[in-house]
Amino acid sequence: MQNWTVNVILAIVWAVVPMLAFGLVGETIVRWLGKVGLPVRLILPAVLGIPYVLVSYPSIRLSWLVLYLGLPVVIAIFLWRARLVDREQKGNWRDFAILLFLGLAVDLRWFEPAWPVPYHVVNKLILLDSGLYGFLVIRQLSNVGFDLQIRLTDLKVGLRELFFCAPVVVPLGLLLGFLHFRPHAPAPITALATLAFTFFGNAVPEEIFFRGWMQNLIERRTGRHTALLITAVLFGLAHFNRISTHFNWRYVLLATIAGIFYGRAWRDNHRIAASAVTHSLVDTIWTLWL
Secondary structure, eight states: OOSOOHHHHHHHHHHHHHHHHHHHHHHHHHHHHTTSOHHHHHHGGGGGGHHHHHHHTTSOOHHHHHHHHHHHHHHHHHHHHHHHHOTTOSOOHHHHHHHHHHHHHHHTTTTGGGSOTTTTHHHHHHHHHHHHIIIIIISOOTTOOOOOSOOHHHHHHHHHHHHHHHHHHHHHHHHHTSOOOOOOOOOHHHHHHHHHHHIIIIIHHHHIIIIIIIIHHHHHHHOHHHHHHHHHHHHHHTTTTSSSSSOOHHHHHHHHHHHHHHHHHHHHHTOHHHHHHHHHHHHHHHHHHO
8 A cells, every 4th residue: 555545645644734733833722722621632632643544444453543543642641640740840750751652662663563664654743743742732841942933043053063063973974884975966956855854754853852852851850961961872772773673883873972962952042943953954964975
């Protein structure tokens, strides 16, 4: 089932729209949903699992259906409890339990068997949307900084950290044999398309998770510098199986170092856009020339 059917297109749109909505008018959404009764707010995120129904129809499996409709609700309930017992937002065990679950679900590909190749990317979007709803609408976690209306300061900070990061990561990657310089001039449209896809499809989701949620919460417990290092290490470890089936220590090391600069970009003004600029440019340079 690799055809671009109407159902598949609707599923992708359904999964992408919540991320874009939170990134463009997130505060309005939070205010509007704040006027809705709590039971409705807790049940509403079940609609985030509808893309599974659209892609899988008519071969829907009950176990996966229950998972995708129920998981966003469970996340919302957990984060509602976290909000009740941690009104100062110091970070509750439920926050970290949700992050651990989401991180492992993506890295270990727990739910990908539910999806025909290549549509498992929709799974990641559903998990991201569920987290966004839970942390922004229910938990109302501050300083996440998810705003897709990119500011000039985001570009300045993002480019600054790129200039700090590249002279460290690129020579080390070449020395380790992980990177290989490929001098060529890609077509401008190819370069722009690669950058746009990397920004929205890879950098933004990862920066929301690792910086907007994880570093943000750890920082409240350990302080800025320790949180930066812990998050960078966890970010690096999350790449252990990205391009191989074994533990790729070179990738983990380079991703950890890069994660320090991504974290620095985010914490400058608590802006996902800034760290996503650095992240997407690093990945685009790697894709096109290394």
